[in-house]
Amino acid sequence: MTTPKRDFLHSLWDFFCSLKLTMFLLISLAVISIIGTVIPQGIPPQEYLAEISPAKIKLYKTLGFFDMYHSWWFILLLYLLTVNLIACSIKRLPHIWKIITEPVTLLGESLERSLANVATIKSPDEPAALKEQIVTFLTAEFAAPVVTEVDGAWHFFAQKTPWCRLSVYFVHLSVIIIFIGSLIGSLFGYKGFVNILEGETVSKVMLRSEKELDLGFSLRLEQFSVAKYANGAPKEFKSILTVLENGKPVPDYTNARVIVNDPLTYKGITFYQSSYGNAGNYFFTVSDLDGKNPVAIAVASQSSANLPDGSSMHVLEATKDISQFSPGLSGPAAQVELHTADGKTESFVVYANHPELNIQHAQQHGAGPVIHYKGAEERMYTGLQVAKDPGVEVVWLGCLLMVVGIYAAFFMSHRRIWVRIQGGIVTVCGNASKNQSAFLQTFEGLVERLGTALAKEKQP
Amino acid sequence: MTSSLLFNITTFAYLISMLAFFAFLASRAKLLGTAAIVVAYVGLLAQTVAIALRWKESYDMGVGHAPLSNLYESVVFFSWTIVLIYALLDIKYKYRVIGAFVMPFALLGMAWAQLGMNNAIEPLVPALQSNWLLYHVITCFLGYAAFAVACGISIMYLIKARSEDSADKPAGSGLLTMFPPVKVLDDLNYRAIMIGFPLLTLGIITGAAWANYAWGTYWSWDPKETWSLIVWFVYAAFLHARITKGWVGRRAAWLSIIGFAATIFCYLGVNLLLSGLHSYGGK
Numbered sequence: 001m002t003t004p005k006r007d008f009l010h011s012l013w014d015f016f017c018s019l020k021l022t023m024f025l026l027i028s029l030a031v032i033s034i035i036g037t038v039i040p041q042g043i044p045p046q047e048y049l050a051e052i053s054p055a056k057i058k059l060y061k062t063l064g065f066f067d068m069y070h071s072w073w074f075i076l077l078l079y080l081l082t083v084n085l086i087a088c089s090i091k092r093l094p095h096i097w098k099i100i101t102e103p104v105t106l107l108g109e110s111l112e113r114s115l116a117n118v119a120t121i122k123s124p125d126e127p128a129a130l131k132e133q134i135v136t137f138l139t140a141e142f143a144a145p146v147v148t149e150v151d152g153a154w155h156f157f158a159q160k161t162p163w164c165r166l167s168v169y170f171v172h173l174s175v176i177i178i179f180i181g182s183l184i185g186s187l188f189g190y191k192g193f194v195n196i197l198e199g200e201t202v203s204k205v206m207l208r209s210e211k212e213l214d215l216g217f218s219l220r221l222e223q224f225s226v227a228k229y230a231n232g233a234p235k236e237f238k239s240i241l242t243v244l245e246n247g248k249p250v251p252d253y254t255n256a257r258v259i260v261n262d263p264l265t266y267k268g269i270t271f272y273q274s275s276y277g278n279a280g281n282y283f284f285t286v287s288d289l290d291g292k293n294p295v296a297i298a299v300a301s302q303s304s305a306n307l308p309d310g311s312s313m314h315v316l317e318a319t320k321d322i323s324q325f326s327p328g329l330s331g332p333a334a335q336v337e338l339h340t341a342d343g344k345t346e347s348f349v350v351y352a353n354h355p356e357l358n359i360q361h362a363q364q365h366g367a368g369p370v371i372h373y374k375g376a377e378e379r380m381y382t383g384l385q386v387a388k389d390p391g392v393e394v395v396w397l398g399c400l401l402m403v404v405g406i407y408a409a410f411f412m413s414h415r416r417i418w419v420r421i422q423g424g425i426v427t428v429c430g431n432a433s434k435n436q437s438a439f440l441q442t443f444e445g446l447v448e449r450l451g452t453a454l455a456k457e458k459q460p
Numbered sequence: 461m462t463s464s465l466l467f468n469i470t471t472f473a474y475l476i477s478m479l480a481f482f483a484f485l486a487s488r489a490k491l492l493g494t495a496a497i498v499v500a501y502v503g504l505l506a507q508t509v510a511i512a513l514r515w516k517e518s519y520d521m522g523v524g525h526a527p528l529s530n531l532y533e534s535v536v537f538f539s540w541t542i543v544l545i546y547a548l549l550d551i552k553y554k555y556r557v558i559g560a561f562v563m564p565f566a567l568l569g570m571a572w573a574q575l576g577m578n579n580a581i582e583p584l585v586p587a588l589q590s591n592w593l594l595y596h597v598i599t600c601f602l603g604y605a606a607f608a609v610a611c612g613i614s615i616m617y618l619i620k621a622r623s624e625d626s627a628d629k630p631a632g633s634g635l636l637t638m639f640p641p642v643k644v645l646d647d648l649n650y651r652a653i654m655i656g657f658p659l660l661t662l663g664i665i666t667g668a669a670w671a672n673y674a675w676g677t678y679w680s681w682d683p684k685e686t687w688s689l690i691v692w693f694v695y696a697a698f699l700h701a702r703i704t705k706g707w708v709g710r711r712a713a714w715l716s717i718i719g720f721a722a723t724i725f726c727y728l729g730v731n732l733l734l735s736g737l738h739s740y741g742g743k
């Protein structure tokens with residue numbers, strides 16, 4: 001019954017069972033993955049977009065190159081790989097299963113011819129006497145044999161680690177388990193972000209999908225600090241956090257320490273130290289050139305403030321001690337950016353301890369204002385990465401299975417020995433599923449010792 | 461005795477060993493082969509002591525950490541793993557000449573580190589302060605080293621296979637008689653990758669475990685991660701190639717070489733040319 005439809009299904013099945021498809025998929029995935037390592041992923045930075053032509057941007061957007069590992073065609077390749085994997089396994093597994101569960105225990109002519117390792121030992125002894133010796137020998141030196149008598153010939157079959165033939169299938173299964181784990185994570189987990197000021201309490205975090213999520217409990221930042229090595233390199237970023245349920249601190253989660261590489265997990269949600277900054281105000285006095293009309297101005301770190309003359313200003317950077325940057329000067333200083341009312345932008349440094357420099361700068365630029373820096377208030381905030389991933393255990397299970405499976409697939413071998421006594425000749429055959437050269441040595445050793453064992457018995 | 465003196469001795473030993481291997485190939489004098497391998501072992505020993513000493517020196521400086529924290533230390537470690545894997549293969553299979561195609565990789569690493577890089581011991585930045593660093597780096601680099609050895613063997617394979625194809629003069633021409641038969645080379649290539657693939661797999665998994673522990677994401681498709689997966693795909697393809705007819709021998713050798721090129725890109729190219737989380741070695 002070969003209808004066209006059936007033919008089509010057959011060829012589809014053969015297509016998915018083919019190892020050529022596996023090669024194609026593995027190599028395609030390798031090559032295609034390169035794209036996403038060259039083109040920035042996620043929201044591309046402005047500088048990058050400015051570099052390439054609008055046509056290119058449009059093309060990349062259409063093809064999904066800015067988020068290519070989640071694009072439909074990349075996912076499709078992964079699904080094809082999975083189907084290929086499953087189809088291959090379904091096709092081959094029954095055969096392997098049969099080798100394991102229904103071993104050929106008789107050493108027939110055709111089997112003997114198909115095996116690479118064959119040896120014969122002549123022995124005039126009675127088969128019945130030989131039989132005991134061979135059973136004892138195989139049991140001691142290899143594995144307990146199955147013994148069968150057919151037409152006056154005795155057949156022995158012994159094997160070691162037959163199940164290791166399955167290890168490849170466990171490796172393949174592990175790939176699928178890892179996919180399942182990642183699917184669980186993407187369906188039931190989330191990734192987010194939250195900034196908390198010292199002393200502030202939050203109960204919502206911002207998800208990557210730009211939605212807000214209510215945690216169901218709240219989190220207070222008690223303190224944030226940075227420790228440095230003697231050479232000035234950062235040593236530790238530390239947030240001290242307290243978890244609150246209904247406004248009350250949870251005992252084991254009070255003043256908990258979170259540093260890079262040591263997160264805090266509460267109710268399956270984990271908080272990771274990720275960034276930090278100062279959200280305190282910067283203070284300035286702004287006056288006319290002659291020092292008249294002084295006003296105090298506070299500028300928040302992420303925003304700008306309007307000055308009396310209609311210009312606006314924000315702080316780019318500030319330091320408590322300028323001497324490390326400008327030897328000879330001292331005290332606090334801030335780098336500010338001024339947008340004048342007539343649309344000009346300039347950036348310069350103003351000082352706390354050197355009012356004459358501030359005046360000098362203003363004079364050089366014609367009209368005021370004169371800006372004096374008065375210092376900053378320190379109010380640190382911490383940036384925490386927030387994640388929940390219920391699929392992660394499944395992923396680790398898959399990884400464990402993969403490692404054990406690969407080990408067994410590479411370094412274990414299904415070894416089989418057949419022995420037959422017929423007409424005064426002992427025939428020994430062997431086969432291994434892996435590492436033939438090592439098995440050859442084992443086999444030759446076995447045959448040699450069997451030879452001596454049989455010879456010894458003959459001497460009374 | 462300081463670690464940096466021992467590293468110089470190591471570099472020198474690898475240079476001598478490589479030259480002796482070349483001379484061995486040219487002259488076929490057994491003694492030279494033995495000398496080459498002995499010098500390589502001396503270098504390996506010196507390097508082992510040097511790495512241990514550098515580890516101790518970092519503790520003496522009060523910034524104690526395993527010497528695997530920057531580009532200099534990782535290149536030195538890579539070089540050490542290459543010689544180590546080669547030594548294991550030599551002890552097991554005794555095809556000495558392979559050294560002529562493996563020691564250059566080890567020497568290149570040491571020479572680059574000693575001549576071109578700052579070897580100061582620096583304190584560990586917060587992102588690297590984790591025991592996972594040790595597990596992750598050791599497994600990855602042992603894997604990379606096995607691939608380096610496989611690449612050397614594949615180059616030998618291609619040279620030998622080509623000469624066998626072009627010339628029908630039997631086992632004649634000079635250097636090549638020293639090479640193991642193509643069948644053996646093909647097999648050794650497979651065996652080296654059989655060591656490397658599980659180690660790379662472990663390297664990727666420990667990396668994922670660390671990322672999950674430190675950032676809450678076991679996989680974020682950052683360029684380094686992606687490249688390690690690319691390398692993994694190439695070697696998975698290599699393993700399956702052996703089961704598919706027509707993909708053994710020359711094609712397998714090419715896959716092994718491409719795999720090592722991808723490995724090197726994963727290790728150095730990503731840091732030097734692309735940007736991402738694994739910034740050490742950058743700048």
Ligand code: HEM
Pocket residue numbers: 019021022025080081082084085086088089092168171172175406409410696699700702703
């Ligand atoms: C498209 C997906 C895949 C298919 C269809 C596939 C299929 C196969 C088949 C049919 C075999 C031979 C089994 C036998 O000898 O009876 C095999 C072996 C193997 N596969 Fe896969 N495979 C796939 C993906 C993978 C992946 C992603 C890995 C990664 C770890 C992998 C690892 C292995 C290993 C380690 C072996 C044993 C190779 C050896 O013994 O040298 N496979 N695969």
